[in-house]
Amino acid sequence: MGTTLQKGRKKDVWRAYFLVGPTILGLLLFFYIALGFSFFISFTHWSALDTPTYAGLDNYIRALVDPQIGQSLINTLLYVVISVPIGVVVSFVYALILHAIPRFKKTFRLFFFLPFLTLPVALALVWKWMFNKSFGVFNTVLHTFNLPGVDWLGSRGVALWSIVFFSVVTGMGYGIIIFLAGLKNINQEYFDAAKMDGASGFTVIRRITVPLVTPTIFFLVVTDIISAFQVFDPIYIMTKGGPADTTRSIMFSIYQEGFTYYRFGDASAVAWILFVIIMAVTAVQLYGQKKWVHYE
Amino acid sequence: MKNTDHPRPFQLRDIGLYLMLILGTILAIFPFLWMISTSLKGPVEVLSVNPTLLPVEWRWQNYPDVFNFLPTFGRMYFNTAFRTVTIVVGQLLFSAMAAFAFARLDFPGKNFLFLMVLGVLMIPGQVTLIPNFILFSQIGWVNNYLGLIVPSMFSAVGVFLFRQYFLSMPQTLFDAALIDGCTSIGMFWRVGLPLAQNALVSFGIFSTLWAWNDFLWPLILTNTEDMYLLSVGIGMFQGQFQSNFALMMSAASMATVPILILFVILQKRIIDGIAMTGLKT
Amino acid sequence: MKKGISLAVSLMLALAVAGGAFAQSITYGIWDANQRPALEKLITAFQADNPAIKVTLQVVPWGDYWTKLTAATAGGQAFDVFWMNGPNFPVYSSKGILRDLTGDFKKAGVDVAMYPKALVSLYAKDGKNYGLPKDFDTIGLYYNKDLFDKAKVAYPNDTWTWDDLKKAAKALTDPKAGVWGFAAITGDQAGWWNFVLANGGQLLSADQTKVMVAQGPGREALKYLYSFVQDGTSPDGSTMASIEPETQLFPGGKVAMITAGSWMAKTYSTAPFKIDVAPLPKAKIRATIIHGVANVVWNKGKNQEAAAKFAAFLSTKKAQQMVADSGSVIPAYQGLATQWVASIPSMHAQVLVDAAQYAVPYPSSVKGMEWNDQIAAVLADIWNGATPFDEGMTKLETAGNAALKRAQ
Numbered sequence: 001m002g003t004t005l006q007k008g009r010k011k012d013v014w015r016a017y018f019l020v021g022p023t024i025l026g027l028l029l030f031f032y033i034a035l036g037f038s039f040f041i042s043f044t045h046w047s048a049l050d051t052p053t054y055a056g057l058d059n060y061i062r063a064l065v066d067p068q069i070g071q072s073l074i075n076t077l078l079y080v081v082i083s084v085p086i087g088v089v090v091s092f093v094y095a096l097i098l099h100a101i102p103r104f105k106k107t108f109r110l111f112f113f114l115p116f117l118t119l120p121v122a123l124a125l126v127w128k129w130m131f132n133k134s135f136g137v138f139n140t141v142l143h144t145f146n147l148p149g150v151d152w153l154g155s156r157g158v159a160l161w162s163i164v165f166f167s168v169v170t171g172m173g174y175g176i177i178i179f180l181a182g183l184k185n186i187n188q189e190y191f192d193a194a195k196m197d198g199a200s201g202f203t204v205i206r207r208i209t210v211p212l213v214t215p216t217i218f219f220l221v222v223t224d225i226i227s228a229f230q231v232f233d234p235i236y237i238m239t240k241g242g243p244a245d246t247t248r249s250i251m252f253s254i255y256q257e258g259f260t261y262y263r264f265g266d267a268s269a270v271a272w273i274l275f276v277i278i279m280a281v282t283a284v285q286l287y288g289q290k291k292w293v294h295y296e
Numbered sequence: 297m298k299n300t301d302h303p304r305p306f307q308l309r310d311i312g313l314y315l316m317l318i319l320g321t322i323l324a325i326f327p328f329l330w331m332i333s334t335s336l337k338g339p340v341e342v343l344s345v346n347p348t349l350l351p352v353e354w355r356w357q358n359y360p361d362v363f364n365f366l367p368t369f370g371r372m373y374f375n376t377a378f379r380t381v382t383i384v385v386g387q388l389l390f391s392a393m394a395a396f397a398f399a400r401l402d403f404p405g406k407n408f409l410f411l412m413v414l415g416v417l418m419i420p421g422q423v424t425l426i427p428n429f430i431l432f433s434q435i436g437w438v439n440n441y442l443g444l445i446v447p448s449m450f451s452a453v454g455v456f457l458f459r460q461y462f463l464s465m466p467q468t469l470f471d472a473a474l475i476d477g478c479t480s481i482g483m484f485w486r487v488g489l490p491l492a493q494n495a496l497v498s499f500g501i502f503s504t505l506w507a508w509n510d511f512l513w514p515l516i517l518t519n520t521e522d523m524y525l526l527s528v529g530i531g532m533f534q535g536q537f538q539s540n541f542a543l544m545m546s547a548a549s550m551a552t553v554p555i556l557i558l559f560v561i562l563q564k565r566i567i568d569g570i571a572m573t574g575l576k577t
Numbered sequence: 578m579k580k581g582i583s584l585a586v587s588l589m590l591a592l593a594v595a596g597g598a599f600a601q602s603i604t605y606g607i608w609d610a611n612q613r614p615a616l617e618k619l620i621t622a623f624q625a626d627n628p629a630i631k632v633t634l635q636v637v638p639w640g641d642y643w644t645k646l647t648a649a650t651a652g653g654q655a656f657d658v659f660w661m662n663g664p665n666f667p668v669y670s671s672k673g674i675l676r677d678l679t680g681d682f683k684k685a686g687v688d689v690a691m692y693p694k695a696l697v698s699l700y701a702k703d704g705k706n707y708g709l710p711k712d713f714d715t716i717g718l719y720y721n722k723d724l725f726d727k728a729k730v731a732y733p734n735d736t737w738t739w740d741d742l743k744k745a746a747k748a749l750t751d752p753k754a755g756v757w758g759f760a761a762i763t764g765d766q767a768g769w770w771n772f773v774l775a776n777g778g779q780l781l782s783a784d785q786t787k788v789m790v791a792q793g794p795g796r797e798a799l800k801y802l803y804s805f806v807q808d809g810t811s812p813d814g815s816t817m818a819s820i821e822p823e824t825q826l827f828p829g830g831k832v833a834m835i836t837a838g839s840w841m842a843k844t845y846s847t848a849p850f851k852i853d854v855a856p857l858p859k860a861k862i863r864a865t866i867i868h869g870v871a872n873v874v875w876n877k878g879k880n881q882e883a884a885a886k887f888a889a890f891l892s893t894k895k896a897q898q899m900v901a902d903s904g905s906v907i908p909a910y911q912g913l914a915t916q917w918v919a920s921i922p923s924m925h926a927q928v929l930v931d932a933a934q935y936a937v938p939y940p941s942s943v944k945g946m947e948w949n950d951q952i953a954a955v956l957a958d959i960w961n962g963a964t965p966f967d968e969g970m971t972k973l974e975t976a977g978n979a980a981l982k983r984a985q
Contacts, residue, residue, distance in 0.1 A: 015480045016403040023394040024409055026450035031416045033431060034424035041427075048426055048651040049672040094320055097313045104314075110559065111321035114328040116505050117556055119530060119548040126327040133815040135345055137326075154815030154961035169323045174502060178457070181498040185464060215460040223453060226417050238819070242954055243963040255422060259644050261947050261984075262668055264426065271423040278418040286414075340849065345820060345829040365610065426651050433652035515641055516648040519604070520633065531638030532610045537840050538824055 042268035049262065059269035069270060072241075072248040073277075075160060079249065080228040083164045088220050090168055091175025092213075096205065098176065099183050109180075112173035124237035127166050128153070131238070153239050159247045163234050175220055182216030183209070214293040222285055229278050250274050331552075335359075335545035342542045358546040365533070365543060368521045372529040377554065379441070379514075379525065380507040383448045387503050388496055391454030396484045398455065399462035400470070410459075416452040422512070429516050439519040448507065454499055461495040462488060497562055508555055526551045600631045601880040603887060606656030607634065608642040615900040622899065623890050630883045632658075650674060653877070657884035658891075661708055661873040663699050663939035664946045669873070670702050671943060676876035676885060677705045685889035691911040692892075693867065695938040700871045709892040710869030712906035714839045715932035716767050717865075718742075718858065722851035724749055724756060724833040733834070733855035735928075739801060742834070742858045746810040749833040757812050760822040760835040761805035763960050765953060766866050767823070767837050770940065771857055772798040774864035780940050781948070781981075788948055788977030791970040794861070799956070799970070806960055814960025839907055839929040846923045853924050856932060867936035869909050944984040951976035 042059055044052035063069050094112065098105055115123055130137045131152035139149035152162040186209065194204050210217075232251035235241060241248035250270065258267035329349065334342055335358055337351040363369050397403070398410050428447065429438075437443035465488070473487050489496075511527040518524055530551065533544035607616065613636060620632045635656060637645050643665060649655045661669065669675050682689060689697060689706060696710040718733055725732055730748045733741070746758030762768040773780060778794035781787065789795050805811035812826065820826060827835045828848050836857060845852040857865055872888045874881065890896055897910035907917045907930060914930040942948075955973035958964040964972065 012401070012480055013403045016397045016401040016406075019393040019397040019401070019481065019484060020403075020409060022390045023413065023450050023455060026390065026447070027413060027416050027452065030428065030447035030450065031419060031424060032412075034427035035419055037427035037430075038423045047668065047672055048647050049669065049674055090320075094317070097317060101310060101313050101317070106560075108317050108321060111325050113324075113559060115324050116502075117552045117559070118328045118331050119545075119551070120509060120511075121531075121534075122331045122545060122548055123327050126330050128819045129347070130326075132819040134812065135816070135820055151815050151961065153819060154813075154963060156963050169320075170327075172320070173324065177498050177501070181461075181494040182464075184494050185461070212464075215464045219457055219460045223417065223456065229418075230420050240954075242957050243961060244958045245954070251420060251422070254420060258422065259647060260950070261945060262647070268423060271420045274420055275418055275423075279415065282414060282418060340828075340847075343825045343828060345825050345831055426648050429648050429652045433654055438652070438654060512641075512644075515637075515645055519635065519649075519654065521636065528638065528641075531640060532636060534638055534640055535609055535611065536639040537838065538844060 038268040039272060041265055042272050044265045046264045047262040048258075048264050052265065055265055059266045060273070062266060063270045063273055068245060068248065069250075069253050071245045072250045072253040075246060075248055076229060076231070076250045079160060079164065079231055080225055082161075083167050083228050084221060084224045086164065087168045087171060087175060087224055088217065091172045091220070092179055092217070094172060095176045095179035095183060096209070098180065109176070112176050114173075115170040116173055120233060121237065123170060124166075124234055127170075127234075128238045131162055154243055156244050156246050159239055159243055163231070163239070163247055166234050166238075167228075167231065175224075178220055179213065179216055182213045186212045211294045218285075218289055218293045222282060225281060225285070226278055229274065229281075331545050332549055334541055335549045337542050339540065339542055355542070358542050359550065362543055362547045362550065365540075366529055366547070368524065369526075369529055369547065371522050372524050372526045373551075375444075375523060376508060376526040376551070379444050379448075380504055382445050383507045384500055384503045386445075386449030387451040387454050388500055390449060391451050391499075392458050392489060392492065392496065393484065395455045395458030396462055396488050397480075399459045400483075400488070401480055410455075413452045413455050417456070425512065425516060428513075432517065438517060439523050443517045444514060444523070444525075448510070448513070451503065454503065457499055458492060458495055461492055465491060501559060501562060504558065505555060508551075600629055601883040602631045602633065603657035603878070603880050603884045604633050604635050605887070606637060606642075606646065606659035608637055608639040608660060610636045612906070618899055619891060619896050622896070623887055627883075627886065630880075630887065632887055650875070655875045655878070657878040657880060658872055658874055658888045661700070661871050663868050663941040665941075666700055666707070666871075666873075667941055667943045668945060670707055674876055675707045676874040676881065677707060678709075678874060678885060678888060679706045681874075681885040681889040682706060682709065682892065685886070685893055687889055687892045688894075691894070692909050693869070693911075693933050693936075695867050695933075695936055696869045696871075696909065699868075699938045699941065700873070708871030708873040708888070710871050710909040711891060711897070713867055713869035713909045713933060714907060715865045715867050715929050715936055716771050716836055716838055716857060717842075717854040717929050717932065718834060718856065719827065719837055719841070719845060719852055719854045720834045721827070721830060721832075722853055724830070724850075728833075732853065733858070735856045737855065737858040739858055739860050743804075743810075746805060746834065747808075750810045752809070755831060757826075757832045758810040758834060759805050760817065760826060760832040761802045761811040761960075762817060762822050762836065763814060763953065763956050764823075765949060766868065766939065769799060769802055769956065770866050771836065771864055772802055772860070774866075774937050775857065775860040775862060776801075777861040781942065785942055785944050786978070786981055788952065788974050788981065790952065791974035791977075796970060798860070800966065803959060803966055813962065814957055815962075818957065818961065839926075839932075842921050842924060842926055842929060846921050851923070854926065854928050856928050863935050865932045865936045866939055867933055868939040870906075944981050947980040947984060948977040951980045 041052060043055060043057070045055045045058075046052035098108060129135075133139060133149060133151050133154060136152070138152065142149055150158060153159050190208050190212070191204065194208055199207070230251050231249050232255065235247050235249050235252050236255070239247040241252050254267045254270050254274070257263045257270060330347075333349055333351055336354050336356065338353055338355050341352055366372075394413070398406060432438050432443045437446075469491060470483055470487055473483055478486065509527055510525070511531075514525045515528050518528070526547070530544055530547045533540045533547065605616070605620070613634065616634055620634060624630065624632060646655060646659065655674070687709065689709065692709055693713055696713055697706065700706065700708040700710065720733055722732065728749050728751070730745050733745070742759065749758035750756065770780065773790055773795045776794040776798040778798055779789040780795070782789055790799060806813050812822070812832065817826070822832060822835055823837050823841060826832045827837070828845065830850060842854065856863065872891050874884045874888045878884050894910060897908050897913055901908045901913040901916040907914050918926045918930060952973045955964065955969050955976060959966055959969040
């Protein structure tokens with residue numbers, strides 16, 4: 001792991017605090033205070049329009065008992081488990097391809113990046129139309145191959161997968177660019193040595209590339225899992241939690257409890273439950289990194 | 297030995313690679329093209345059930361019309377640009393600083409503070425919205441640049457990303473500077489930061505995008521139209537029952553242009569990369 | 578002597594300047610940028626009569642209006658005067674943040690009786706008026722005359738019953754041409770609420786503890802609507818969920834008839850084919866939902882009196898007249914609807930105005946609208962085939978009642 005650059009001298013500790021200071025201070029002031037407030041609110045009933053009233057553990061109990069909120073937790077877990085591995089693998093594969101091709105790198109990189117340049121609302125609306133059962137592009141293509149159309153957003157078993165599909169395709173540009181930065185960082189000497197030893201392409205990838213990008217993989221997996229737990233936009237625009245609550249995510253429930261039904265106490269309680277879950281999952285990953293992440 | 301400066305000759309397997317790329321990018325390009333094409337359509341064609349990619353009638357008038365409908369559009373542009381630049385500079389600088397310390401220095405409380413940073417990532421965004429707004433109302437940071445910019449200048453993701461990056465740098469890079477008697481801060485500024493240019497540019501792009509499209513917090517924080525950002529302004533084209541999609545996409549396309557240009561310019565930067573020649577002599 | 582006069586003059590000047598400097602600033606929050614020109618006109622007129630008050634119009638995109646208003650209120654920064662609608666009024670009034678405008682209306686000479694009774698009661702609580710509707714909308718049956726002509730079906734009229742609607746839809750559906758006869762939308766205000774009521778049903782029990790649409794006349798009405806989807810005379814739920822019937826399918830000529838609000842009339846009149854409107858078909862009775870946006874006042878604002886004055890002004894006959902012909906909304910003040918009707922000569926728009934006579938007010942409830950959202954979610958599942966009808970009715974009743982219970 002990283003090497004210490006000082007020998008525990010007091011001045012150097014202050015230098016470290018100086019480097020870390022602005023961020024810590026900023027996060028304390030602009031996140032943790034608000035977080036504390038929301039923790040307090042989770043024990044109250046609050047409409048945001050008037051003053052909170054004490055509610056004890058009511059909100060938490062309700063969150064654990066309510067079937068819709070329970071369903072949203074299951075859906076979210078499912079979504080995380082499906083979308084993150086697929087997303088990371090897809091990004092990695094395309095990053096390798098981009099790294100390997102001789103020409104038009106710039107162009108394709110730009111193409112992958114375009115979803116990020118499209119207004120998020122426009123992006124979701126276009127995909128919603130593409131998913132349309134009668135007029136959408138996907139079913140039109142299927143029909144031309146004489147295949148039956150799919151009810152992408154209206155069928156219970158399919159809807160969540162459609163959301164995953166959307167997220168992976170529109171998000172892979174991010175992973176690709178992060179991987180490309182990581183790949184660039186690999187010492188060319190490793191590749192040269194492998195070439196001299198006559199190693200095949202796949203072996204090189206397996207034995208050299210992958211281990212050396214594990215810090216990048218780790219970063220992507222951790223951050224992707226965290227943001228997958230918070231998936232909201234595509235659900236809000238495309239399915240509103242349906243059909244039959246199969247795409248209801250926790251963030252959607254949190255948003256609804258708060259901004260649609262003016263129950264911010266409940267919203268905060270659910271948000272805190274989510275927070276704890278994410279923390280636990282991340283902590284497990286952080287401990288596990290020693291086992292598989294290779295740092296120089 | 298660097299990567300060759302001239303592209304290597306085509307091989308047969310490249311066909312397969314390019315096919316895969318095309319497949320992957322079709323879906324990525326399509327919504328963007330649709331956005332542009334919608335921005336040039338007339339109001340009736342926009343809502344057509346069987347949309348065509350190319351407009352039947354090219355309505356360039358949509359673009360000036362955006363300014364007629366929203367006279368403050370230009371001001372929104374400035375707000376967004378100003379805010380984005382300051383936020384990105386802040387995020388890159390502060391995150392890199394903290395990440396360097398977390399990755400390569402030792403100090404009491406290091407792990408705890410890092411967990412604190414990570415913790416922020418895990419806070420569901422909307423939860424802090426109203427509490428922060430209440431806080432900012434108390435200190436008078438509502439509807440001004442202070443409230444818009446300062447809270448967003450700190451990025452937990454950035455710290456995390458740069459930390460990984462700094463961790464993967466071999467110690468040998470720093471030994472030379474250490475021998476020369478560089479302090480930790482000097483090490484950061486003279487060695488770490490320049491070497492992290494790839495990561496800075498990569499993260500910088502996403503940081504820019506995120507700041508440019510940021511919507512919810514600016515919506516809540518701003519009260520007067522002259523402080524609105526583009527993201528909020530574009531939302532104005534969506535009505536309760538009907539929306540003017542054509543104008544909305546025109547506005548959105550105009551909002552996209554600077555980022556597109558930025559990305560195209562910076563792409564070269566990414567490709568040129570940093571030569572690791574310093575080690576191989 | 579001269580000194581005295583100049584002192585008096587400068588004192589008067591100072592007072593005049595001070596009067597301007599101490600101008601009371603109020604904000605007026607709305608969600609429709611299209612109505613901006615009309616409202617600016619009103620503001621100018623108001624400020625001319627009240628030079629000490631400065632009104633700033635603030636437009637917030639509709640999709641985020643309530644989010645913003647909630648956050649703003651929490652932070653003590655709500656708009657002084659703002660638009661309110663039926664579903665949200667109970668929450669805001671029950672939390673005690675709206676000002677009772679009854680006295681202000683009297684002071685401004687506003688005659689409350691000149692507004693549709695059903696709507697006035699929507700924004701009243703305990704006999705006090707918290708706002709007056711500035712416009713109203715009803716629901717009508719729009720139809721594509723060209724498609725009717727092609728299929729040689731008689732146009733809808735005010736004698737139509739549900740059977741007539743069914744028969745016509747069947748005759749107009751043409752799978753080869755990709756045309757459906759009727760869009761059985763899943764929407765509430767423009768859709769199933771009207772049908773439940775027309776069948777003599779209720780949405781909620783009188784004490785608002787139970788959902789009533791899963792049984793009796795309500796269930797029949799829903800079954801009737803669903804039958805259109807079942808026999809293919811209406812697009813199915815999935816199709817209608819991502820391609821909007823009101824704004825795309827119907828104006829795109831894919832659907833021959835649709836129930837939609839009076840707010841669509843102006844837009845439909847510009848369609849490439851002829852569209853007209855008829856009253857909703859009768860079942861046991863004739864019913865339509867009426868709704869209108871009201872101007873309300875925040876009762877914790879710094880310049881509340883000024884805000885109340887402005888809000889009252891907006892409801893005077895003079896103000897209503899100034900914006901009567903401005904656009905897509907029907908002015909609420911009695912008699913002014915004729916200008917709106919005259920602005921849409923290609924349709925029998927009067928039908929929509931007359932509908933106010935047999936209209937039922939928007940069913941906003943002190944229990945909020947969560948019960949309705951639960952019902953709507955189940956209906957959406959039924960409509961796109963994810964849930965069978967009977968199972969859906971049970972589900973919707975359970976979920977709706979649970980929501981009502983939650984909203985104590």
